[in-house]
Amino acid sequence: MLPLHVGGGDWLRGQGSWRSPDSIPMVPLSSQYGNRAWQLNHEPDNSQIRINLPKDSSTFRHEEQPPGTLRMGVTSMRRRGTLKTGLLPGGNVALEKIGLTEEDVRDEIMSEEQDLVKELVTMSTRECIQAIRDLPMCMEDKKNIRNQVLASKSSKKGFLLTCSADCSEQISLSLRRCGVGLSSARQAVRLWQGTMKEIGGRFGTSVLSYFSFLKWLLMFNTISFLVNFGFITIPQLVQTSGRSPDVRFTGLELITGAGYFNQTVMYYGGYINGTKDSDFKYNMQLAYFFTIAAYLVLCGVSLIYSMARSFRRNFVLSDLSSGSAWRLLCSWDFSMVNERAVRQRKNNLRVQLKESLSEMMQTNFLPVSERMKQLGIHLCTWVVSAGLAAGSCAAIYYLCQYNLQQIKVSQNPGNLKEEASTLLLPFVVSLFNLVIPLLYSLLSKVENYSNPRFQIYVIILRNVFLKMSILSILCFHWVNNVTTNVPMCWESYVGQDLYRLVIVNFFFSIFGSFFGEFLRRIIGTRCMPSIGIPEFDIATNVLDLIYAQTLTWYLSSNYASVCIHVYLITFGIFTIRLFTSSHICPLFFLFRIGIYFSPLLPLIQMIKLFLLFYLKKVSLNRNCQPPRRSGRAAQMQTIYIALLFFPSFVGALSLVAYTVWCLTPSDSCGPFQGLNTTFEAVSLWMEDTAIISEFSWAVWIYSHMIKSELFFFLLALIFLVLIYFFWQITQGRKMLIILLKEQIINEGKDKAFLLEKLRTFQNLSLVPYHAENVHGPQYFERTYQTESDYSEGYQRGACPEEDTPPFASSALMQAMMARRQAEEEDEEY
Amino acid sequence: MGTSASQLPKDLLSEYQELTFLTKQEILLAHKRFTELLAKDDRSCSNPRLPMSRILTLPELKSNPFKERICLVFSTSDNKDGSLTFEDFLDLLSAFSDSATSDIKSHYAFRIFDFDDDGTLDRKDLERLVNCLTGDTDETRLTSDEMKQLINNILEESDIDKDGTVNLSEFQHVISRSPDFVSSFKIVL
Helix, strand or coil, X not given: CCCCCCCCCCHHHHCCCCCCHHHCCCHHHHHHHHHHHHHHHCCCCHHHCCCXXXXXXXXXXXXXXXXXXXXXXXXXXXCCCCCCXXXXXXXXXXXXXXXXXXXXXXXXXXXXXXXXXXXXXXXXXXXXXHHHHCCCCCHHHHHHHHHHHHHHHHHHHHHHCCHHHHHHHHHHHHHHHHHHHHXXXXXXXXXXXXXXXXXXXXXXXXXXXXXXXXXXXXXXHHHHHHHHHHHHHHHHHHHCCCCCCCCCCCCCHHHHCCHHHHHCCCCHHHCCCCCCCCXXXXXXXXXXXXXXXXXXXXXHHHHHHHHHHHHHHHHHCCCCCCCHHHHHHHCCCCCCXXXXXXXXXXXXHHHXXXXXXXXXXXXXXXXXXXHHHHHHHHHXXXXXXXXXXXXXXHHHHHHHHHHHHXXXXXXXXXXHHHHHHCCHHHHHHHHHHHHHHHHHHHHHHHCCCCCHHHHHHHHHHHHHHHHHHHHHHHHHHHHHHHHHHCCCCHHHHHHHHHHHHHHHHHHHHHHHHHHHHHHHHHHHHHHCCCCCCCECCHHHHHHHHHXXXXXXXXXXXXXXXXXXXXXXXXXXXXXXXXXXXXXXCCCCCCCCCCECCCCCHHHHHHHHHHHHHHHHHHHHHHHCECCCCCCCHHHHHHHHHHHHHHHHHHXXXXXXXXXXXXXXXXXXXXXXXXXXXXXXXXXXXXXXHHHCHHHHHHHHHHHHHHCCHHHHHHHHHXXXXXXXXXXXXXXXXXXXXXXXXXXXXXXXXXXXXXXXXXXXXXXXXXXXXXXCCCHHHHHCHHHCCCHHHHHHHHHHHHCCCCCCCCHHHHHHHHHHHHHHHHHHHHHHC | CCCCCCCCCXXXXXXXXXXXXXXXXXXXXXXXXXXXXXXXXXXXXXXXXXXXXXXXXXHHHHCCCCHHHHHHHHCCCCCCCCCEEHHHHHHHHHHCCCCCCHHHHHHHHHHHHCCCCCCCECHHHHHHHHHHHHCCCCCCCCCHHHHHHHHHHHHHHXXXXXCCCECHHHHHHXXXXXXXXXXXXXXXX
């Protein structure tokens, strides 16, 4: 607290109707003052500034400081810089007029620095480095502080130097160096660094978020591929190294995925539970099961973590409702480098500001008929979009049935023509996925949404609904019809279907960006210039990425029921357990079946993403312009991750759960041949281990916790109670925020009132200075309103035309004057 | 600093790594770009200072509407001419880097937006800020009514203690509620 030590009696404390002086928030004043005057320190004779404080100022400083404010040193130094150069040109003159010298100011600064150094010395080395790095000072000041801290630390250490302390210092130093080296190495191998910087420079951060998302998915798939390959494929390859498949390889297999690939390790069917002749027994069943389980747990955990973190940062802490003006101003993208892009961005910003102003000024006085009409239009478009989705689902279902018929009828499985005809289904699916979103965006142009963000959400919702329903139909078909009707390995059949979907989807993305962006640009510039150059449609592209990832997850997971249980329970969806145990068809075949059917799919996805990056980059550079509406990139990112998680991942999980629990594996292929359900492998294993007495605890856990419903019911109950509890805490904190805001307003009023009192007091007692203190009254003009003026708000800000120093610095100077006066009076006694 | 060769001594490099948010590669790259901009005879002196005009030729700063303010804020020269030493340049890159904390970024953003350097953002500062971001020519400026309305909205939203200006704490509070700020306040060489 700045010592407001006014001599001549405690006139301040005598004011009975006032709050105590402790409630006066003087801290910001001292901090701002501190830094501004710190600037004075940059004199050429830096070395002459010694650490000699005037004795009396230090004494009453420390006794005024309440005990808990040791942190204030760092915080106040951190808050410097607001008045960094403000005092200097006119400031020197002003200071002299008030009667203060540079020495006083400098001394003030030195004492603050001392406090800071004292505080830094008490911290550990790592925290100290972090704290110094966080100081918003220039490099020279930071070096200064650091040297002082090191000097004082070494002088302290001279007494306590022991071997162990030295060793731990060395260890932590080397660990730090390792960490720094690792991060530099990581940066050196960062993929696509230059490209992404270029894209960010031309198109802004929201378009960049699409490419970062793509890169993230690539990394994700790389890890999953490595995991699967290491634990499942390599042992299988080792085991079957002698065999060679008896079908010739023709080029069509790359697209259809059948034929040659059928008997390789690409699909479920290629894995067997045999053992080599040597002593090493590799239980392929358990390996297959648990590897993919572990992988999915990893996926799930990382998704939840990033979703929760992103949600907290972008939705909870941010202001959803108002705040358009500041948000627009603060969202200026400093990384934009291209001149034309900057100019365009300025134009867009201006347009957006004007729009937001007109929105605020316009009130919703729409007549009833207008509103009914709007409602009618909305309803129609929703009905049409639902109809489109339903129609496409029906078409796909009939096509699936037709395919099955074909398989039953055909006797020659190796026929090339028949295999090519299996491509019809994926072709139709991808066609629907390409064309119908375009129809949706046309529909949304017909509607008139007041809030553009709402419009984006609606479009995303419709697209997700379409894709979900298509995939649900496919899953339903696979789980119900394929398992019973296909003569061969049904898992491999499903795997092939999914493989074809992925490949054809990829081809369609290529064509999609060709048609979507290239042709639109041609149309926009040559044929119908009113449309203009297309913007890069982030939402649709991200949804495509999520859809592709969904298919991959569909194709590649086999989820241990343990993990499913814990996972699902965590979200209170324990009912799945009940469903699966009672063999009821689960209600939600949402996306994501998984790696169960083809463990090598992440590799294909990786290649696909890699190629897609370059494709999209080229298309972006040639065909698109930067988006018109800026901002909200961070929130959109949260929504994408949430979409990746919620329908996509959870749905796939549920479906795999059903597959593992209820469906019978086919008898002729795969590692789970001969079992009733896949999960039986784990049960059998548990029975085997029950014989060994050392693992009886594991068997006990399995039989009493994992197989019992009561356990999960109790867990769910506990989690619900916790959720309720935390919700109540959040509500309480919201109320606290409101109260604190009111308190800030009140404190501000107090401060202004007290400063005015101080000024009147000083004007009475500083009569000899008054003549020279020409600038004095002008400084305080803006604060001399009475309390009633506060209701007028911001018109005060427009009053002074001349360049007066602001409110805060005048308050500081007043306070300094008062203190100096008090010192002089003390000396007189 | 101050070696005649264009190499940073190792102890200085590690010191800079400790004091800034930059990694070793970034510091070396910054050193390279800085010495490229220096005039030939300046390269041998002990603590060379780049004049503002040369700094503004950097492609990363050339089209930035706040380029002069950035140079002025980070400059430690006595005559406020916006010239930067290498350490000032590192400070600049550190504040705009990926790993800088939101505190540092909002602090420096406040100083950049404070056009008259008085420690608060009053109406004039806000007006100049808006003009900087929307264009300063006659046909691109906002009308004075719109400007007044806009600034009233801004102040209503962010001035918590209702004194007509936005001080550092209020600014940092507003920034903490815009999650896009940290990712857009970035300049990478």
